[in-house]
Amino acid sequence: MAVNAPIAPAARPRPVQRVRRHRWGTLLWSAARTPRGAIGLVLASFVVLVAVIGPFVAPNSPEALVTLAFGKPSGQFPLGGDFLGRDVLSRVLNGGWVLLIMAAIATAIGISGGAAAGVSAAYLRGVSDGIIMRAVDVILSFPQLVFALLLLSLLGPQLWLITITVGVSHAPQVARVLRSATLDVSERDFVKAAELQGMRPAKVMWKEILPNLVSPLMVETGLRLTYSIVIIAGLAFLGFGPPPPAATWGTMINENREGLSLNPWAVIVPALLIALLTIGTNTFTDAFARVAIGVDRRPQEAALIDDLGREPSE
Amino acid sequence: MSSASGTSPAETGRNRRRDSPAVSVAVAPAQPAAFVGAHPIARLIWRRLAIGVVILFLVSVVVFWATQVLPGNAAYAILGRNATPARVQALEIALHLNRGVFDQYWVWISGLFTGNPGQSLVNGLPVWGYVEPRIINSAVLVFVTGAIGAFAGMALGAIAALRKDGWFDHVTSVVVLAVTSLPEFLVAIGLIILLSTVVWHVLPAVSLLAPGSYAWNQPELLVLPVATLVIVIVPYILRMMRAAMVEALESDYVEMARLKGVPEWRVVLMHALPNAIAPTIQVIGLNFLYLAGGIVVVEYVFNFPGVGQGLVTAVNDRDIPVIQFIVLILAAFYVVMNIATDVIALLATPRRRIAR
Numbered sequence: 148m149a150v151n152a153p154i155a156p157a158a159r160p161r162p163v164q165r166v167r168r169h170r171w172g173t174l175l176w177s178a179a180r181t182p183r184g185a186i187g188l189v190l191a192s193f194v195v196l197v198a199v200i201g202p203f204v205a206p207n208s209p210e211a212l213v214t215l216a217f218g219k220p221s222g223q224f225p226l227g228g229d230f231l232g233r234d235v236l237s238r239v240l241n242g243g244w245v246l247l248i249m250a251a252i253a254t255a256i257g258i259s260g261g262a263a264a265g266v267s268a269a270y271l272r273g274v275s276d277g278i279i280m281r282a283v284d285v286i287l288s289f290p291q292l293v294f295a296l297l298l299l300s301l302l303g304p305q306l307w308l309i310t311i312t313v314g315v316s317h318a319p320q321v322a323r324v325l326r327s328a329t330l331d332v333s334e335r336d337f338v339k340a341a342e343l344q345g346m347r348p349a350k351v352m353w354k355e356i357l358p359n360l361v362s363p364l365m366v367e368t369g370l371r372l373t374y375s376i377v378i379i380a381g382l383a384f385l386g387f388g389p390p391p392p393a394a395t396w397g398t399m400i401n402e403n404r405e406g407l408s409l410n411p412w413a414v415i416v417p418a419l420l421i422a423l424l425t426i427g428t429n430t431f432t433d434a435f436a437r438v439a440i441g442v443d444r445r446p447q448e449a450a451l452i453d454d455l456g457r458e459p460s461e
Numbered sequence: 462m463s464s465a466s467g468t469s470p471a472e473t474g475r476n477r478r479r480d481s482p483a484v485s486v487a488v489a490p491a492q493p494a495a496f497v498g499a500h501p502i503a504r505l506i507w508r509r510l511a512i513g514v515v516i517l518f519l520v521s522v523v524v525f526w527a528t529q530v531l532p533g534n535a536a537y538a539i540l541g542r543n544a545t546p547a548r549v550q551a552l553e554i555a556l557h558l559n560r561g562v563f564d565q566y567w568v569w570i571s572g573l574f575t576g577n578p579g580q581s582l583v584n585g586l587p588v589w590g591y592v593e594p595r596i597i598n599s600a601v602l603v604f605v606t607g608a609i610g611a612f613a614g615m616a617l618g619a620i621a622a623l624r625k626d627g628w629f630d631h632v633t634s635v636v637v638l639a640v641t642s643l644p645e646f647l648v649a650i651g652l653i654i655l656l657s658t659v660v661w662h663v664l665p666a667v668s669l670l671a672p673g674s675y676a677w678n679q680p681e682l683l684v685l686p687v688a689t690l691v692i693v694i695v696p697y698i699l700r701m702m703r704a705a706m707v708e709a710l711e712s713d714y715v716e717m718a719r720l721k722g723v724p725e726w727r728v729v730l731m732h733a734l735p736n737a738i739a740p741t742i743q744v745i746g747l748n749f750l751y752l753a754g755g756i757v758v759v760e761y762v763f764n765f766p767g768v769g770q771g772l773v774t775a776v777n778d779r780d781i782p783v784i785q786f787i788v789l790i791l792a793a794f795y796v797v798m799n800i801a802t803d804v805i806a807l808l809a810t811p812r813r814r815i816a817r
Binding site for chain 1: 520524527639643754773
C-alpha cells in the first residue's frame with residue numbers, strides 16, 4: 148500500500164471546502180433528530196410562524212379601540228381586550244416580528260464583532276491581544292442589561308440603537324469563547340503551512356481558522372440568539388422598545404399587568420410566546436452542542452463557558 | 462480530577478503554610494522587590510486587586526464618556542430640541558459642560574471620592590441621599606437571594622447526583638434547561654399570576670414601600686423578588702453541583718473509602734461533598750455577578766425600591782448624575798465580586814494554589 152502512495156494524492160485532490168460544509172449541515176440535521184433538538188425546533192418554529200404569519204391573519208387592527216378595557220374573552224375577541232380596549236389577539240399576532248428581526252440583527256452584530264475580536268486577538272497575539280482583551284474585560288465589568296441601559300440613557304430608545312447596543316453587549320463574551328478556540332486551532336499544521344506560503348494574516352484567519360471554528364461559532368450563535376430575545380423583550384418590558392401604540396410582546400406584558408385579575412390573557416399569551424421561543428432556541432442549542440462538541444467536556448468548563456460566557460480562569 | 466483535589470479539607474489547610482516546598486519553588490523567578498518572599502497566593506491576590514483597580518478606573522471613564530461626552534451636548538439631549546438658550550446654559554453649568562473634558566471628569570471623580578456624587582437633575586436633591594437606602598435594599602435582596610440560592614442549588618444538585626439517572630435527576634435536568642432559557646421578568650410575572658392575582662392572593666404583587674425606607678421593615682415584600690431571583694439562579698448552581706458531585710462520587714478516593722468500610726453517609730458528606738463544593742463556589746460567585754444585572758428587571762417588576770428600579774427611573778428621566786452613580790456602583794460590585802470569586806476559588810482548589 149505504502150509503496151504506491153506517491154501517485155495517489157496527485158491523481159485525486161481532496162475537496163476540502165465541500166467536506167466542511169457538509170459537516171455542519173450534517174451536524175444541524177443530526178441535532179434536529181435528537182429528541183431535545185426536535186422539541187426545541189418545533190417550539191421555536193411555532194412561535195416564529197405565529198410572528199411571521201400573524202400580521203396577515205389578525206382579525207382587527209392592533210391599534211384600534213374595538214372592545215372594553217380589560218374586556219373578558221368573547222366569541223368575537225377570543226383573548227379579550229387590553230388596557231385601552233384593543234383586541235389582544237390582533238396585538239399578539241402583530242407583536243412578534245419586530246422582536247424577531249431585532250434579535251436576529253443583534254445576534255449577527257454580536258457574533259461577527261465578537262468573532263472578529265476574538266480570532267484576531269488569539270491569532271495576532273502580543274499588543275493586539277492585550278488591547279482587545281482588556282477592552283473585553285472593561286465591557287464585561289458591566290452587567291449586560293446595565294450596559295444597554297447606560298448607552299440608551301442619553302441617545303434615547305430608538306429601535307436601531309437598542310439592536311446595536313444589545314449586539315455590542317454580546318461581543319465580549321463571544322470574543323472570549325472564540326479566542327480560546329482559536330488558540331487551539333492556530334497551532335495546527337495547516338495554519339503553519341498557509342503562513343509559510345506567505346498568506347496574509349487576515350486571509351489565514353478568514354480561510355484557514357474560521358472554517359474550523361464552525362461548531363463553537365454555531366453554539367455561540369444559538370446562545371446569543373436566546374439572550375438577545377431575553378434582553379430585547381426585557382428592555383421592551385422596561386419601556387425601552389417600540390414607542391407606545393405599537394404592539395410588542397414585552398411591552399404588552401408590562402402595560403396589561405395592572406389588569407391581571409380582570410383579563411389575565413392579555414399578559415399570559417405574550418408571556419407564553421416569549422417563553423416558548425426562548426425555551427425552543429435554548430433547547431435546540433443544547434442539543435446542537437451535545438452533537439457538535441459532546442457532553443464529555445469537563446463539567447466546570449462547560450458550565451462556565453456556556454452560561455456566563457466566561458472561560459474558566461487560569 | 463487528579464489526586465490533588467482528593468485531599469481532605471484538613472490537609473488543604475495545612476498546605477497553605479508559607480514554607481511548603483512547591484510554593485517556594487514557584488516564587489523563585491525575578492519579581493518586584495516588594496513581593497520577593499511573599500506568599501504566591503498573596504501575590505496573586507495583589508495582582509488581581511491591581512488589575513481590578515485599573516479596570517474600575519477604565520469603567521469610570523466609560524461611564525463618564527457614555528453619559529456626558531458621547532452625543533455632543535448632554536444639555537440638549539435632556540431638555541429637548543426646543544429648549545431656550547438660557548435653560549441650556551444653566552444646565553451646562555450644573556453639569557460642568559462648559560469646561561474641558563478632563564476638567565469635567567476630574568470634578569466628577571473627585572466628587573465621588575469626597576462623598577459628593579452631585580445633585581439629581583430631576584429634584585435637585587443630593588444623589589447620595591437618593592441612592593443610599595436603595596443600595597441597602599438591593600444589598601439585602603442580593604445577599605438573601607444568594608444565600609438561599611446557593612444552599613438550595615447545592616442541596617438539589619447533590620440529591621440529583623446521588624440519584625443519578627433516577628426520576629428526580631431527569632425531572633430537574635428538564636426543568637433546569639427550561640428555566641435557564643426564561644427571562645427573569647417572565648418568572649416574576651409567572652409568580653405574580655400564581656401567587657398574588659389570578660390563582661391565589663397570598664402575597665402583595667408590588668411593594669408599596671415608600672422610596673427611602675428600608676426593606677426589612679416589611680419582610681413580606683421581599684418574598685416574591687427573592688423567590689424570582691432564586692428560581693433564576695438555582696439551575697446554574699444545581700447543574701454545576703450535580704456535575705462536580707457525580708465526578709467526586711465516581712473518583713478513586715470515594716471508592717477507596719467505600720472499600721475500607723466507611724459508612725455511606727460519611728462517604729457522601731465527608732469525602733465527596735467537600736470536593737464538589739470547590740468548583741461550585743465559582744459558579745455561585747458568577748451568579749452573584751449575574752444578580753447585579755438581574756435585580757434591575759426584578760426590582761422594576763415588583764416596584765422594589767432598590768438601585769435597579771432607581772436606574773430604570775433615572776434612565777427614563779435622563780437624570781445623568783444618578784445614572785452615572787448607580788451604573789458605577791453596579792460595575793464596582795461586579796468587579797469586586799469577580800475578584801472575590803477568583804480568590805475564593807483559588808483558596809478552595811488546592812492544585813490551583815501552586816502559582817503559574
